Amino acid sequence: MAKIIVITSGKGGVGKTTTSAAFASGLALRGYRTVVIDFDVGLRNLDLIMGCERRVVYDLINVIQGEAKLQQALIKDKRCENLYVLPTSQTRDKDALTTEGVTAVMDELRKEFDYIVCDSPAGIESGALMALYHADEAIVVTNPEVSSVRDSDRILGILAARSRRAELGEEPVKEHLLLTRYSPKRVEDGEMLSLGDVKELLRTPLLGVIPESEVILQASNQGIPAIHMENSDVAEAYKDVVARFLGEERPLRFIQPVKVGFFKRLFGG
Amino acid sequence: MVNPGTESSAPLRVAGGVFTLSILHLESNNPQQLAQRIAEEYRRHPAAADFHRHAPVVLDLSAIPEEAPLALPEILEVLRAAHWFPVGLRNAAPGHQALAQALHLPVLRGQERNAAPQPETPPPAQTVPANPGGLIIDHPIRGGQRNYARGGDLVCLAAVNAGAEIMADGNIHVYGPLRGRALAGVNGQETARIFCMSLEAELVSVAGLYRTLEPGYPLWGKAAQIYSRDEQLHITALNL
Numbered sequence: 001m002a003k004i005i006v007i008t009s010g011k012g013g014v015g016k017t018t019t020s021a022a023f024a025s026g027l028a029l030r031g032y033r034t035v036v037i038d039f040d041v042g043l044r045n046l047d048l049i050m051g052c053e054r055r056v057v058y059d060l061i062n063v064i065q066g067e068a069k070l071q072q073a074l075i076k077d078k079r080c081e082n083l084y085v086l087p088t089s090q091t092r093d094k095d096a097l098t099t100e101g102v103t104a105v106m107d108e109l110r111k112e113f114d115y116i117v118c119d120s121p122a123g124i125e126s127g128a129l130m131a132l133y134h135a136d137e138a139i140v141v142t143n144p145e146v147s148s149v150r151d152s153d154r155i156l157g158i159l160a161a162r163s164r165r166a167e168l169g170e171e172p173v174k175e176h177l178l179l180t181r182y183s184p185k186r187v188e189d190g191e192m193l194s195l196g197d198v199k200e201l202l203r204t205p206l207l208g209v210i211p212e213s214e215v216i217l218q219a220s221n222q223g224i225p226a227i228h229m230e231n232s233d234v235a236e237a238y239k240d241v242v243a244r245f246l247g248e249e250r251p252l253r254f255i256q257p258v259k260v261g262f263f264k265r266l267f268g269g
Numbered sequence: 270m271v272n273p274g275t276e277s278s279a280p281l282r283v284a285g286g287v288f289t290l291s292i293l294h295l296e297s298n299n300p301q302q303l304a305q306r307i308a309e310e311y312r313r314h315p316a317a318a319d320f321h322r323h324a325p326v327v328l329d330l331s332a333i334p335e336e337a338p339l340a341l342p343e344i345l346e347v348l349r350a351a352h353w354f355p356v357g358l359r360n361a362a363p364g365h366q367a368l369a370q371a372l373h374l375p376v377l378r379g380q381e382r383n384a385a386p387q388p389e390t391p392p393p394a395q396t397v398p399a400n401p402g403g404l405i406i407d408h409p410i411r412g413g414q415r416n417y418a419r420g421g422d423l424v425c426l427a428a429v430n431a432g433a434e435i436m437a438d439g440n441i442h443v444y445g446p447l448r449g450r451a452l453a454g455v456n457g458q459e460t461a462r463i464f465c466m467s468l469e470a471e472l473v474s475v476a477g478l479y480r481t482l483e484p485g486y487p488l489w490g491k492a493a494q495i496y497s498r499d500e501q502l503h504i505t506a507l508n509l
Binding site: 150153154156157158160161201203 | 408409410411412413414427428430431432433445
């Protein structure tokens with residue numbers, strides 16, 4: 001049975017799309033048939049991050065409105081055998097997403113895939129509600145700052161109240177916290193909330209910590225999911241996240257400031 | 270006036286308000302009898318005449334049977350002659366409501382009329398839950414969520430996060446950090462209290478008295494109780 005995972009946050013710019021791309025790629029690298037869906041209608045970004053923007057012909061909205069078959073809209077990822085991207089429309093707005101349409105697409109995808117990753121838009125309006133409605137599990141992406149934590153708290157409340165599982169009175173959506181853009185140095189300097197602070201405020205099981213890194217920017221600009229950036233701490237952190245999601249034990253990494261050695265400090269890096 | 274003589278672009282100011290009005294329970298549909306009763310009352314308590322002079326009054330018709338004819342214009346005339354200002358009706362039967370509308374007299378809501386004068390029916394079989402109105406919540410209450418324990422206490426065994434709002438007609442107990450808003454005794458019960466293990470609330474209120482809190486507050490992060498006494502909100506440490 002396919003599992004539907006929503007990547008959400010409430011706040012924008014915290015790393016939902018980056019995480020969706022890296023996480024879906026990571027699942028596919030593990031051999032699972034995976035599809036990642038862009039729900040941010042009108043602000044199409046996932047295809048850019050996945051590096052398939054020039055191959056978009058049909059999109060989710062075309063499928064919902066019956067203008068294309070699902071198979072025509074699914075784009076096969078060029079790096080992973082088992083990964084497909086379902087892009088969204090750049091020209092329509094979020095009202096083009098209908099509950100029935102999304103449900104029909106989800107039902108069809110369930111038959112084909114092991115994991116369905118939904119990249120939610122920011123905010124708490126209909127697009128975000130559509131993205132989280134069918135979720136079995138949710139990864140709430142949070143930055144270590146007060147407003148992001150506050151918005152994540154809000155979206156956790158909405159998950160508990162407005163998802164399909166909540167409406168049907170089934171077992172609640174399984175929640176995971178993913179802390180992104182974490183800079184241990186700035187936490188030490190008191191500029192950022194610490195991991196402990198965020199855990200204490202949200203009280204949601206931690207799936208992982210992704211360090212703040214320039215590699216993310218390079219990856220986005222090149223259209224490469226960050227998990228493919230070999231030898232980077234970001235790629236390693238996302239691999240840990242996927243492993244933990246699949247039930248493996250992995251110690252947290254990249255949460256201590258890097259100690260700068262005496263000579264490096266003396267002569268510069 | 271902003272611009273005398275020209276059309277003002279500001280919207281019309283319409284706001285809600287709550288007023289205290291006297292309610293007169295009408296005993297019969299007979300205007301003469303009402304006049305007589307008022308006259309008796311004024312004779313017995315001359316001060317009452319002064320007290321009621323020009324007082325707005327709402328007529329309660331719950332004692333008037335649905336099918337009884339109602340000489341509403343005459344009744345209003347009697348009241349006005351006694352220097353009352355009838356401003357509305359309540360608990361009126363549908364037919365009587367139509368009469369009031371014809372006279373441009375508002376029909377006010379509240380305490381809906383019983384279908385018929387109830388002949389002693391036994392109370393419905395025990396539908397009351399064992400814990401009437403009480404609410405026990407064992408998961409964190411998130412920002413934007415609202416929980417109300419109508420007619421009882423609210424107990425939260427987890428955190429009440431910033432932006433959340435919990436309300437109870439009775440007491441509130443929070444065993445995780447209280448970071449949102451907590452309102453106890455919202456139906457006016459002044460003896461209601463709030464108990465919490467870590468006071469970090471945005472706002473606390475008991476029976477309408479409220480205050481906001483800031484991180485510098487002396488009991489911030491401490492176990493505390495909040496209660497009302499002599500029209501004042503008191504916050505004291507829970508030293509158990």
